Amino acid sequence: xNNVHLAIQFFIQLAVILLFCRxxxxxxxxxxxxxxxxxxxxxxxxxxxxxxLVWPEAQHWxxxxxxxxxxxxxxxxxxxxxxLGLALYMFVVGMEFxxxxxxxxxxxxxxxxxxxxxxxxxxxxxxxxxxxxxxxxFPRTTSLSEAMLFLGASMCITAFPMLARIIHFKKLxxxxxxxxxxxxxxxxxxTAWCLLAVVLASFEKNWSHALVNITGxxxxxxxxxxxxxxLLLRAKVWLTKxxxxxxxxxxxxxxxxxxxxxxxxxxxxxxxxxxxxMGAAMPRGVVVRDLVGRIQPLTVALLLPLFFTYSGLxxxxxxxxxxxxxxxxxxxxxxxILGKGVACWVAARATGxxxxxxxxxxxxxxxxxxxxxxxxxxxxxxxxxSEGLFATLVIMAVLTTLxxxxxxxxxxxxxxxxxxxxxxxxxxSEPKFVR
Numbered sequence: 001x002n003n004v005h006l007a008i009q010f011f012i013q014l015a016v017i018l019l020f021c022r023x024x025x026x027x028x029x030x031x032x033x034x035x036x037x038x039x040x041x042x043x044x045x046x047x048x049x050x051x052x053l054v055w056p057e058a059q060h061w062x063x064x065x066x067x068x069x070x071x072x073x074x075x076x077x078x079x080x081x082x083x084l085g086l087a088l089y090m091f092v093v094g095m096e097f098x099x100x101x102x103x104x105x106x107x108x109x110x111x112x113x114x115x116x117x118x119x120x121x122x123x124x125x126x127x128x129x130x131x132x133x134x135x136x137x138f139p140r141t142t143s144l145s146e147a148m149l150f151l152g153a154s155m156c157i158t159a160f161p162m163l164a165r166i167i168h169f170k171k172l173x174x175x176x177x178x179x180x181x182x183x184x185x186x187x188x189x190x191t192a193w194c195l196l197a198v199v200l201a202s203f204e205k206n207w208s209h210a211l212v213n214i215t216g217x218x219x220x221x222x223x224x225x226x227x228x229x230x231l232l233l234r235a236k237v238w239l240t241k242x243x244x245x246x247x248x249x250x251x252x253x254x255x256x257x258x259x260x261x262x263x264x265x266x267x268x269x270x271x272x273x274x275x276x277x278m279g280a281a282m283p284r285g286v287v288v289r290d291l292v293g294r295i296q297p298l299t300v301a302l303l304l305p306l307f308f309t310y311s312g313l314x315x316x317x318x319x320x321x322x323x324x325x326x327x328x329x330x331x332x333x334x335x336x337i338l339g340k341g342v343a344c345w346v347a348a349r350a351t352g353x354x355x356x357x358x359x360x361x362x363x364x365x366x367x368x369x370x371x372x373x374x375x376x377x378x379x380x381x382x383x384x385x386s387e388g389l390f391a392t393l394v395i396m397a398v399l400t401t402l403x404x405x406x407x408x409x410x411x412x413x414x415x416x417x418x419x420x421x422x423x424x425x426x427x428x429s430e431p432k433f434v435r
Contacts (some may be wrong), residue, residue, distance in 0.1 A: 113187040241427075
């Protein structure tokens with residue numbers, strides 16, 4: 001395809017994706033599911049698992065797809081566009097992240113995080129050990145240790161961006177429950193990405209990759225929070241005018257987000273972490289209020305659905321074509337729920353959080369969604385897992401995310417938890433606002 005044909009194809013795809021996501025979202029809302037879950041389902045339905053199965057010619061015409069990536073097709077533009085939406089959304093999540101609550105509940109956040117990492121990791125690694133010699137779910141080029149590390153990391157991942165959207169949908173932003181879950185989810189996912197770096201280093205026989213990933217991530221967080229954040233506080237007078245962020249301030253914020261996403265992507269830690277940390281460094285008050293107000297609507301409505309569609313186009317549920325593979329899929333699902341949801345609930349209770357809030361944290365942490373799709377996409381692209389295991393993990397990600405909202409309503413209920421008041425703004429002259 002030349003550039004003109006790519007543009008023509010992109011616009012028709014964009015219209016179909018947005019309208020279909022909104023249609024599925026309207027149905028999901030009646031079932032108590034947030035729009036983000038609908039978009040995840042819509043992506044799978046538009047792929048070969050349903051659309052390609054029912055009408056393969058039309059699906060291939062609408063989404064031309066060359067898995068070998070030897071020709072310019074849908075992947076040429078859908079992937080970078082989806083990554084932009086993901087980075088922008090995590091930038092917004094970082095700006096709304098309540099560091100003050102994490103400080104107050106640091107013990108709970110760490111306990112929930114550790115429980116939510118160790119238990120599912122052990123269960124996932126054990127499953128990989130069982131499956132390695134008995135199935136073809138891992139290619140021959142993957143070693144047993146790599147298989148165990150990868151499946152363990154996949155099981156302990158949390159749907160960090162999706163978790164943020166569910167928390168927003170349930171009006172839990174700024175509550176102890178929402179912030180502890182987000183804090184623990186951030187730690188879990190960062191650790192899972194470090195584990196992925198170890199797997200990739202072993203797979204590529206290049207251990208410097210893991211070293212750069214881990215040390216580079218620590219250095220980036222330190223640089224952003226200890227140097228960039230204070231500089232932004234001093235520069236706030238040039239970023240705002242008459243109580244609002246200027247166009248120049250918006251551009252500076254977007255440029256810093258892009259630089260953060262670029263660096264963490266460059267070192268192999270993924271763009272979402274760079275964007276999230278940069279969002280957390282933005283000055284609270286009018287800067288955060290206006291940046292969120294100007295960035296969030298278009299990001300959520302236009303760009304984020306592209307990521308779910310991209311992942312859905314890689315998903316082939318039809319590859320699970322035997323009762324044994326479906327049984328393995330069930331085993332993965334059970335291990336995921338026990339290892340994440342139950343373990344996080346127990347950890348939250350052990351640190352003094354009331355039972356209802358602890359149940360809410362366990363339910364929220366159990367959703368895999370977005371980050372699971374990212375990590376298994378990398379595993380599939382690098383040849384660490386087969387398409388069959390990819391489909392199994394997609395089903396696990398979809399079902400654990402679908403469970404989150406109705407289970408939360410049954411165990412906890414919405415609208416009963418009030419946000420904790422925000423601390424005084426970082427500068428006395430900064431106007432207060434309500435989000």
